[in-house]
Structures are given as structure tokens and as C-alpha cells.
Amino acid sequence: MFGSKSTHRAHVGTEGRGNGRYAHTVTCTCGRQYGPYNDRTRAEKTAKQHERTGR
Secondary structure, three states: OOOOOOOOOEEEEEEEEEOOEEEEEEEEOOOOEEEEEOOHHHHHHHHHHHHHHOO
8 A cells, every 4th residue: 555545533432321431432534433442541542543553
């Protein structure tokens, strides 16, 4: 893939699950989705890694 680098923009979304619990999902502009995660920090780390590597 020389010369054709796609840009990934991942977004962390938060959904309330009741009783103070939340689920965090990662959605990218390329259509990939990850999660749900119980920990927002882990979701953000996954988003950054996906933006860098595309995986």
C-alpha cells in the first residue's frame, strides 16, 4: 500500500448501564468497532492504537 495511507479517527462512546456502570465502545471512521469495555482508559488506549496501526 505505497502512497495510499488511510487516516483513522477513532471515537470512544459511553453508554450508561445503570447502577453507576458504563460500557465504552470504540468506533472508527473506517467502520471498525471495538468493545464494549468496562474501563474507559482501556477503550481510549485501544482507540489510539487503532489510529496508529489501523488494526
